[in-house]
Amino acid sequence: MPPRRFSNEPAFVLHRYDWSESSLILEVFTRNHGRTALVAKGAKKPSSNFRPVLLPLQPLHLGWTQSAGGEAEIHTLKGAEWVGGHIMPTGDALLSGLYLNELLLRLLARGDPHAFLFDHYAAVVQVLASEHGEALEPVLRLFELVLLREVGLLPALDVQTLTQHALDPAGRYALVAEGGLRTAGQGERASLRGAQWLLLAQALQEGAALTALLHACAPVAFELKPQLRALLQYHCGSPRLRTRQFMMDVQAL
Template sequence: MAARRIADEPAYVLHSYDWSESSLILETFTRHYGRVALVAKGAKKPTSNFRPVLLPLQPLRVTYTLGGEGHGEIHALKGAEWAGGHVMPTGDALLSGLYLNELLLRLLAREDTHAPLFDTYAGVVRVLATVDHEGEHGDALEPVLRSFELLLLREIGLLPGLDAETSTLASLHAAARYALVPEAGLRPALPTDRAALSGGQWLALQGALDEPARYTATLRAIATAEAPVAADLKTQLRALLQYHCGSPLLRTRQLMMDLQKL
């Protein structure tokens, strides 16, 4: 029986590691099949057509054949082409993109389809590619990351509703302060909380997430917020993401902290 073939599938390389002296195992994020593991035989050879293509944060079209039972296996990469559109992000944008890749690796199950999230990720990578390269969109870096974090958590069912207290379902008061915490969801802020937002700010974010163009609306909502609001949102989302990722600390976050100490 001939192996089933997936052709011309939109994809990004999230991570790669050695499989043999000449081959690589790729963790990819595909539009129609989610996170897929592929073996790229001979990809490390100097003459391989894969060498200049299989890079992170680059839009690809891949062709592969399914291995074993076809689900949860490592499949055989048969072809990969750069889909064009933008260059590799650099500097802080590159590190931010690798951070997003690590989140997807930690939080997405293999071969669990998330087409809307794939489209959001592709949009984020396009923005990252303009940061530092053309000197544009530098101010958009933090809002872009926060927007993706929110949409990722929502897509995989780890973000509680932001329009009510999680435990009681009580409506939020616009002027009151609320904190998003891993163990309890959204609750009234305590004096010991490191960060919190007003009820009105949480409601605005929920409204943005409910719009049809969720990524654009969420990005706009965060970009127009005051700097302290964005900083407090970052603190809470990072804590929630680390909680669900488990130990150890995300490698890209540790690298960011180490670089800040230099």
């Protein structure tokens, strides 16, 4: 059985590390094949066509071969082309992009396609590379919500998780790692009004269009941040996300 060949696959590099003196192992996020491991032979050589292309947070088209039977976990990269469209994010936006990459590495299984998630990732990366301004926090919360939903880790946001009672639009509810959505305690700041959770639930149910989710996330991004981060860390397990720890260390300086 001859090896399978794939070409012109939309992809982003999530992580890369040395494999030999001249080659790299890549963890990539592809639109139709999910997270995939590839070996880029000779990519570290100055003359390699791969060298200037295989960068994180850049839209690519990749081609590779998969061994006969598909039993190998790492496949051989055959082609890589930069699609273009935006420059590399910098500063806080760069750190945010690397944070998204770490989440995908932790939570996505290899070979599990998530085309819908890929499209939102591509859109968020484009925002990070632009004059993002006040959109940075809302788009991060947006992506966290979509990621959690796509991998089956986000509880329903229109009912209380344990009781399945409908939310009171005027009440306050908190999203917690082990209990899902519950009534918030007196003075609990990391919580949202029921009406705000319902708006997020509606945006997710209506196809999770980027603009609708962005409008729903923008007014509550500050309150959502600790709740989603705690839920993500709970499911990512130990140790703490490296990008989060790095950002915390920088803020402490």
